[in-house]
Amino acid sequence: MALYEHVYMARQDVTAQQVEALTEQLKGIIEANGGKIAKVEYWGVKSLAYRIKKNRKAHFTLMNIDAPAAAVAEMERQMRINEDVLRILTLRVDEHEEGQSAMLRKRDDADRDDRGERGERRGGGGRFDRGDRPDRGDRPDRGPRPPRAQDGFQAAGEL
Numbered sequence: 001m002a003l004y005e006h007v008y009m010a011r012q013d014v015t016a017q018q019v020e021a022l023t024e025q026l027k028g029i030i031e032a033n034g035g036k037i038a039k040v041e042y043w044g045v046k047s048l049a050y051r052i053k054k055n056r057k058a059h060f061t062l063m064n065i066d067a068p069a070a071a072v073a074e075m076e077r078q079m080r081i082n083e084d085v086l087r088i089l090t091l092r093v094d095e096h097e098e099g100q101s102a103m104l105r106k107r108d109d110a111d112r113d114d115r116g117e118r119g120e121r122r123g124g125g126g127r128f129d130r131g132d133r134p135d136r137g138d139r140p141d142r143g144p145r146p147p148r149a150q151d152g153f154q155a156a157g158e159l
Contacts, residue, residue, distance in 0.1 A: 001035060003093050004065040004072055008079060009058035009086045012045055019059045022084065026063065029075045035067020038096055043103050052086045062103070064096045 010019050019042065027037050043060035052058070065072060072090060079085045100108070 001066050001068050002072075003096055004067065004090050005093050005096070006063045006065055006072070006075075006088070006090045008061055008063075008088045009048075009052075010061070010084050011053075011086060012055050012057040012059065014059065014084050016042070016059065018084070019061060022082070023061055023063070026075050026079070029078055030065060030067050030071050033067065033071030033074055035065060035071040038064040038066055040064075041101055041104055043101075043107075055086060058086055060103070062101055065090075066096075 010022065023040055023042075027040075030037055039062075041062040043062065045057050045059055047057050048055065076088060076090060079088050
């Protein structure tokens with residue numbers, strides 16, 4: 001049997017319980033056709049980069065599948081019929097990722113509150129902090145700056 005990673009997006013107006021029920025239905029299809037689900041991760045509701053079928057957000061779910069190709073094809077067919085499913089993506093992989101997926105690790109990192117006090121910055125940041133740059137001093141290789149126009153616009157000959 002082949003290994004697959006399958007991600008699907010469900011409409012934002014369905015509940016998390018309905019998404020879980022849909023996942024159970026998909027598990028049943030895979031198991032009925034001789035496969036098994038190794039892992040299921042619900043990633044939650046996330047914003048989409050662009051609208052899909054008038055939806056700006058969607059429920060994301062990842063499934064690691066160990067099943068024959070016919071079982072995955074039947075599952076995808078059922079998902080295309082379901083009007084609550086916006087998009088699907090199934091990839092064949094050499095091995096499943098151990099532990100949490102990158103999406104859940106990213107969410108866990110964001111949940112940790114390791115930020116400093118309000119207004120405190122750690123490296124990088126805005127233009128106000130230029131302590132890492134040396135002072136350039138006078139620039140003798142450049143001539144004086146041309147005068148600026150008073151009204152904010154430059155005439156074509158002044159460029």
